[in-house]
Amino acid sequence: MQKTVQQEEQERLDAALRDIEEQLRGIGPRYTGQDFTEQMLDLQREERKNRLEVARKEPYFGRLDFQELPQNTGVNPGEPKPLYIGKAGVARNGSNELLVIDWRAPAASMYYSFTGGDDPAAYSSPDGDVSGYVHLKRNFMIRGGEIVRLVDSYIRGQEEGGVSDEFLLYRLGENKDNKLRDIVSTIQGEQDKIIRAERNKALFIQGVAGSGKTTVALHRLAFLLYQYEGRIRAERMIIFAPNRMFLDYISGVLPELGVGDIGQTTFGDWALELLEHSVQLADPSETMAYWFEERRTIEEIEASSGRWKGSLAFKASIDERLAKLQESILPDAPFVPLEGFTLTPSMMKEWYETDYGDETVMVKRDRLVSRIKRWLESELKHRGVADKKKRSAALAKLNSFVKRIPSYTALQLYASLYKGKTALPDVPKAIAKTTSERLQAGYAAAEDLAPLAYIHLKLYGLAKPPFDHIVIDEAQDYSPFQLEALRLCQRTPSMTVLGDLQQGIHAYAGIQRWSELMDLFADGDTDFFELNRSYRSTMEIIDFANYILGGMTGGVKPAVPVFRSGDPVTAVETSDEGWLPAVSETVKEWKAAGGFDTISVVGRTAKECAEIHRYLLAQGLEASLVQSKQPTYGGGLTVVPVYLSKGLEFDAVLIADAGRANYDAIDAKLLYVGCTRALHKLKLLYRGERTPLLEKWQG
Known part of the structure; x- marks a missing residue:
């Protein structure tokens, strides 16, 4: 047979x-x-x-x-x-x-x-x-x-x-658990080009929701380690993710590919470690609450502290101050510890500029001070000065002389930009006052970390070897100043920078166009890739999400779904009294039908989500609540604020309330993020008048 x-x-x-x-x-x-x-x-x-x-x-x-x-x-x-x-x-x-x-x-x-x-x-x-x-x-x-x-x-x-596409569609139809999976068996041609792209460039990837950009970046790390074995090392690679929960979510991909020892962190945690925790980070949830819970206007966003402190104009002001500090390091008077002992400014300048020319400002300063001390010891010994009083007087003059050579930590120099005679003239007064008070209390806002890290690197350089490769996820939420700080951590550009401008919900800190980041690099040091095929969601969900946006921004293309059809998207009106029961009934209906391993109820605010979570628990439903400081995501039934849902995927998603009070015209990207979390099923409830983003939608 x-x-x-x-x-x-x-x-x-x-x-x-x-x-x-x-x-x-x-x-x-x-x-x-x-x-x-x-x-x-x-x-x-x-x-x-x-x-x-x-x-x-x-x-x-x-x-x-x-x-x-x-x-x-x-x-x-x-x-x-x-x-x-x-x-x-x-x-x-x-x-x-x-x-x-x-x-x-x-x-x-x-x-x-x-x-x-x-x-x-x-x-x-x-x-x-x-x-x-x-x-x-x-x-x-x-x-x-x-x-x-x-x-x-x-x-x-x-x-x-x-x-x-039969095999691809079969794999896409599988249910989700609480971890991102590798896609090594279903990598598509356009993804493979990114994975195998040359190493010594900054690759910028604009990828729509569900295009696999995060997974592609992780596979690229595995490829680079294979392709350049012996020339790059895993421990000198690093992944920057938006939060710790997202790091936990992606944690299984690299081990599945047989790769270990690659650093995984957030920009905030990395910067605080670089600064040796000389300052504490103000609660990031307060920042999110300010922008997402209290609903700010476009004008407030444009005038925000984050926009200013992330700008290249602010970096230019800091560079100007650093240049002045460089000039003030060198003494303009001779050092005369004892009569007949003279160290000239020209000699100190030669040591500073020639012997330590490639070092950073404070490293050169500290080495100059050490050289002056050695010079004095040598002179005292060479001239046979044994008298204790003379030696003591010489050392006292040395200490006095050294104190006049400026010395700063990054925190000290940064704080000086906001107060007194050393304050920068172009910083808005309200921002200067708030920042100065916060720094004085020992705290820094998230937007302070990029300039602080940049100043530290300019003053002291890197204590560790430079990074062989850097991955930055959700890069549309990065400021130019953040990327500029990370650029200082490499000898030659080798980055994979990925994100989606349509998911740029942190407008108070992020970018509007990729050119804002790409222009930081020299010509020929960057490549741009666009992934507009969405492998996550059904055609119905992607078409609906595209409708919400009402048109792309930043010159990018809309998402094109893989030919995988599913249930139609529905929007159902409910009353204030019937709202929470409607949420509970929908969840129970989905769980009873089976077929969904992960279900998410997406709320507008943390307060709204806490209310939903309490109600679901009271109804006997086992549910977890995602909060801003949460380190892990456990799968199952989850209640999550929309602004914390980015990067996650669920079999079925219920938008708890898509009413006008929750999502106005300014909130298109926010609602887009919530809807594109769904793989197979999406439903929206709304109280009162539904969002104007769906004004003409028939469904």
Whole structure:
């Protein structure tokens, strides 16, 4: 009886798993001795073990049958060779033959870039371009050692318009849990170009909600470590996320790809550590409450402290002050500790500018002071000055002289910009007063951290090695000054900067166009990519979300949904008395229907969400409440303020109240963020008149 394709592939999988298990058994225990060579060999064995552990869970997810064309066109091509592609490359036991090709390997790039047709495909190898014909592209889903799904998305010679999206749609239809997943088996061609882009540039990615931009950035880190092995290190890479809960949400992706030791933080936490916690951060929830709970106008946003302190105009003022400090460091009078002892200003200038020319301001200052002290000690010794009174007098003059050489911490210099004779003349008075009082109490607002970090780096430089690569997520909420501070932490630009201008809800601090950040770099140091396909939500949800925006801003394209249809979006009117029961009934209905692992009730404010949460608990529903300082997201039924929902995904979303009182015309991006959290189902309730954003929507 002839075997089916599924049976043949299962036998091949069984053999691969036996090979992997045999290799794992042969590795043996860890080495615990002190021999350096054995320690290095043990590290190599441990790395191999980690790769095999990754492969054991899911050895591969794809197969590409490739017939390589020889360089000499007169030679007949060989037979098509099956390439099995997985998260980790694995060689056969006791052989150099590859059992599985790492998804980051050059040949594996064809699995992502090939879009069908009979024309030759190609990839770039260290030895040059390699071309040939693809005969088969096959997708696998493997769970527990079994092939649970097999899809042939291309077979050479069969009539079809291109590679089918069947496997992608199947994966997209899966439910969500409380962690972001890797997409290594479904990376699309436009995503793969970003992942494999050259290292020494600042890549800017404009990606619509659900375009996979965060996951693409994480896969890019894994690719860079593979591609530039030995030249870059994981511990010198860093991810900047919007908050700690989001860091927890994405925490599983890199380990699944076999990558560890990459730093993950928020800009605020990084800046405070850089400043050695010399200042405390004012509660960030107060900032969000100010802008999202109290509802501010466009004029207030434009005049906000965050807009001013994040601007390049403010940076220019600080640079001017730093230049003046640089000039004032050098003494303009000689140092004369004793009669006949003279250290001239010209000598001190030579030490400062020549010997320490590449150092930062305060480092040069401190080294100059140390050099002056050594000079005095040398002179006293050389001239045989043993008299204690003379030595004491000389040291007293030294201390007096050194005190006149300016010395600042970043906090001291920054505070001086807001008060007294040293205050900057162009800082708005209200901002200067509030900032000065806050700093005096030992606190800094979130918008103070970029200038503080920048000043510290200019004064003292980096205590640690520079970053090999930086990832900045939700970068539309970054100010130019924040990015400028991070630029100082690299020798050459190597960044992945991603976000969505349509989700720029922190207008009091963020940008309106990507050029505001890209213009910080020299010509040729940046690349721009736009991801406008949304893989998260159904067509109905994306079309509805696009309608809410009523047009794109910042010159970006609207979201284009993958062809995955679902239930229509509904908006239902409710009364003040019936509102909370309607929320509860909807949740109960969705839970009873089954099929949703994660459900979110999205409220407008923290106060509204607390009220909803209390009511759901009273109705016997187990629900969690997301708050601003929350470090983790647990899945299940969640109540979340809309401004804290960014980056998260849920199977079903209920917008608790889309009435005019909650979402006016100015709140289009905020409502867009809430709606695009939904994968499969979206419903809106509203009390009274519904938001004008839906004035002409029929639904």
